[in-house]
Amino acid sequence: MKKIVDVSIPLGPVHPIFKEPCRIKCETFGEQVLAAEVELGYMKKGIERIMVGRPWQEVMFLAERVCGICSVIHNFVFIETMEKISGVGVPDRAAYLRVLANELDRMQSHLIANFSYCYTIEHETIGMYLLNIRETVMDMLEYLTGARVTCAYIVPGGVRFDPDAEDLSRIMKAMDEVERETRRYMDMFEYGPLIGLRSKGIGIMTREQSEFIHAVGPTARACGITVDCRSNHPTYQMLKFTPIVRTEGDNYARVMIRFQEVLQSADLIKTIIQTLPEGKIRGGGTIGRGETTHQGEAPRGELTYRIKSDTHGRIQEISIQTPSIMNIEACARYMIPGVTSIADVTSAYISSDPCIACTER
Amino acid sequence: MSLLQSLKNAVRQRSIHVCYVDTGSCNGCDIEVLACLSPRYDLEQYGIYVHNNPREADVLLVIGGVTPQWEDKLKMVWDKIPEPKAAISIGNCPISGCVFSRPLTLTNAPAKSYIPIAAEVPGCPPRPTEIIQAILSVAPLIFKDWEDRK
Numbered sequence: 001m002k003k004i005v006d007v008s009i010p011l012g013p014v015h016p017i018f019k020e021p022c023r024i025k026c027e028t029f030g031e032q033v034l035a036a037e038v039e040l041g042y043m044k045k046g047i048e049r050i051m052v053g054r055p056w057q058e059v060m061f062l063a064e065r066v067c068g069i070c071s072v073i074h075n076f077v078f079i080e081t082m083e084k085i086s087g088v089g090v091p092d093r094a095a096y097l098r099v100l101a102n103e104l105d106r107m108q109s110h111l112i113a114n115f116s117y118c119y120t121i122e123h124e125t126i127g128m129y130l131l132n133i134r135e136t137v138m139d140m141l142e143y144l145t146g147a148r149v150t151c152a153y154i155v156p157g158g159v160r161f162d163p164d165a166e167d168l169s170r171i172m173k174a175m176d177e178v179e180r181e182t183r184r185y186m187d188m189f190e191y192g193p194l195i196g197l198r199s200k201g202i203g204i205m206t207r208e209q210s211e212f213i214h215a216v217g218p219t220a221r222a223c224g225i226t227v228d229c230r231s232n233h234p235t236y237q238m239l240k241f242t243p244i245v246r247t248e249g250d251n252y253a254r255v256m257i258r259f260q261e262v263l264q265s266a267d268l269i270k271t272i273i274q275t276l277p278e279g280k281i282r283g284g285g286t287i288g289r290g291e292t293t294h295q296g297e298a299p300r301g302e303l304t305y306r307i308k309s310d311t312h313g314r315i316q317e318i319s320i321q322t323p324s325i326m327n328i329e330a331c332a333r334y335m336i337p338g339v340t341s342i343a344d345v346t347s348a349y350i351s352s353d354p355c356i357a358c359t360e361r
Numbered sequence: 362m363s364l365l366q367s368l369k370n371a372v373r374q375r376s377i378h379v380c381y382v383d384t385g386s387c388n389g390c391d392i393e394v395l396a397c398l399s400p401r402y403d404l405e406q407y408g409i410y411v412h413n414n415p416r417e418a419d420v421l422l423v424i425g426g427v428t429p430q431w432e433d434k435l436k437m438v439w440d441k442i443p444e445p446k447a448a449i450s451i452g453n454c455p456i457s458g459c460v461f462s463r464p465l466t467l468t469n470a471p472a473k474s475y476i477p478i479a480a481e482v483p484g485c486p487p488r489p490t491e492i493i494q495a496i497l498s499v500a501p502l503i504f505k506d507w508e509d510r511k
Contacts, residue, residue: 014438016413019391020383021431042430043385046467050460065460068389068486112392131399138396149389149486357388 006030009342013042017120017346020356022328026336026345033345036336038328043360048318056082056156056287056313063305064150066320067358069112070298072105072141074358075154077296081305082313083156084292088285092277094158095235100171100272101145101153103265107178108137109299110218110258110265113353117255118189120350121198126185133181140174143167158282168273179266186259199252203335203348206249215330216323217301218261219352222246222253229297239271251351258353287313300324300353322358366509373419373445373504375408377496380418381451382438385461385468386425389486390452394422397489407497415441420500422492426454426461426468427475439476445507447479448472449495456481479503 006029013021021042027035047066051059063078064071076098083090090098111134118127138148144163145151153160163171189195205215210223220227221243228243230236244260246253291308301323308317335348381394397404398411412418415438427435439448453459455472462470472478480499482491 013434014380014382014413014415018413019395020388042428043383043425044428044430044467045385045426045461046465047461049465049467050463052465062460065387065389068387069392071387071389112395115395128398128400131396132401135396135399135401148488149393150387355388357383357386357391 011345015346017116017350019116022354022356024332024336024345024349026342028342031341033336033339033342036332036345038332040328040356040360043356045361047361048320051315051318054315056309056315059315059318060155061150061152064152066361067298067322067355068149069109069355070105070300070358071150072102072153073296073298073303075152076102077294077303077305078307079154079156080296081292081294081307082287082309083285084294085290085307085309086156086285086288086313088157088287089283090158091280091283093162093279094281094283096272096276097159097163097281098154099235099239100269101141101151101159103268103272104137104141104144106299107262107265108134108141110262111137113299114255114258116350116353117251117347120347121195123192123195126188126192129181129185133178133185136174136178140171143170155282156287157285158280162281168276172270172273175266175269179263182259182262182266186256186263189255189259196252198344198347199250199255199351200248201250202339202344203251203351204249204338205330205334209334210249210330213330213333214326215301216326217298217353218254218257219301219327219330222257223249227302229295229302233296239268241268251348254351254353291317298323300327300355320361322355322361324353324355324359327352328354328359362506362509366506369508370505374501377407377409377420377500378418379409379411379420379422379496380413380415380438380442381411381422381424382431382435384423384425384431384435384455384472385428386452386454390424390454393486393489394424394451394492397492402489402493404493407493409493409496416443418442419446419504420496421446421448421476423448423450423455423472423476423478424452426458426466426470427472428468432469432475435472435475445504447500447503448476449480449482449499450478451482451492452487453483453485456483459485
């Protein structure tokens with residue numbers, strides 16, 4: 001890389017706005033950033049090495065701890081992969097309850113991502129409002145599953161706990177409140193002039209660039225690509241799910257799409273509670289031998305598990321592909337170069353909602 | 362006790378600046394620390410501020426079983442914090458390694474073999490209230506009469 005460079009500025013690994021350690025090296029000319037490089041490797045725990053050779057009962061809890069923010073979807077996709085290998089069916093009620101837990105988890109993940117963005121652009125007021133409604137969502141997640149973060153709610157052939165009518169009406173009431181509040185803060189974000197100055201037209205990634213770098217999740221959907229693994233999931237198809245797409249491709253679009261998805265998740269949860277079928281929450285089945293690949297949509301994008309297991313359900317080979325690695329690369333390659341100020345580097349980076357813990361595992 | 366010392370004690374009790382480092386956790390404890398900021402738990406009513414800058418911190422929250430990259434850097438971050446200071450470890454990972462303490466793992470717990478840890482908050486993850494309680498019960502004890510004891 002031969003360029004006329006004023007100064008090379010490293011950000012991180014301990015930085016006031018980074019939740020997790022990573023280092024962004026920016027090559028700058030004046031205030032303008034010419035190129036950026038993201039250096040990873042501070043969080044490598046070797047979780048896939050630990051998983052190999054262990055029974056699924058143990059790997060289930062390890063899979064949850066790949067990422068603490070989106071722990072339900074890791075649990076969900078791992079268990080669905082094991083069910084696909086062994087041909088275990090799921091009762092209707094359990095399938096709906098799985099989606100209910102997953103959507104609650106997605107809401108809290110999106111709300112904390114938007115909090116981080118608002119905190120980065122120094123708009124703490126909206127950030128604190130968002131954290132407050134996130135607590136309501138976390139309460140409902142705890143109410144349904146028994147834990148705030150790592151809840152292990154989904155097990156092969158069903159789910160752990162069955163909510164009764166009173167529990168469901170409480171979740172319904174909470175969703176009404178969350179929807180009302182989110183709409184209010186979304187309006188604040190949409191029409192705030194200072195927010196617009198810090199967000200609109202900054203960190204732009206075009207559709208072609210996004211396709212080239214294989215961006216996934218809200219980062220790709222903000223550039224106009226209709227990609228969402230939930231469209232292929234049978235339970236979501238029953239709920240008539242359609243992905244939300246925006247076309248601007250800047251910081252503003254990426255944050256707004258997360259707000260819209262929070263509202264969409266609240267709608268999905270309400271539909272689930274209204275149409276929840278009666279019946280058992282756990283079927284039977286044994287985990288057996290096989291090899292398969294399975295995808296699911298994490299809050300940050302497409303999540304893939306490839307698992308090979310033996311006759312006793314022990315994991316022989318496992319590889320996990322998490323969404324953030326593509327989004328971080330898209331960020332370093334297209335979003336950060338071209339921003340006109342160092343202050344926008346961090347906001348462009350946070351707007352793609354990177355999760356270092358699940359990238360490095 | 363001098364007047365200056367009693368003044369310092371009073372001020373330090375209600376002004377605790379916190380920095381957190383993630384040395385290879387699953388993010389679960391991170392978001393519980395972030396949840397402490399929310400208006401429901403409201404850290405700032407106790408005079409605790411999360412700055413995430415070691416140079417102006419009093420309390421270091423260590424999260425995660427220590428990965429190879431952090432073995433020397435954790436000490437470096439600790440050295441950057443001005444005296445008086447305290448380190449609190451959050452979650453099971455810095456204590457024992459939690460689920461990552463298995464053969465072939467890359468983490469190298471406990472965190473107290475790298476820096477002196479004043480308090481440990483167990484849990485996977487601990488609740489935000491437990492984190493706030495740990496900070497509030499440990500920090501004033503360590504900062505009290507610091508200059509006199511020195």
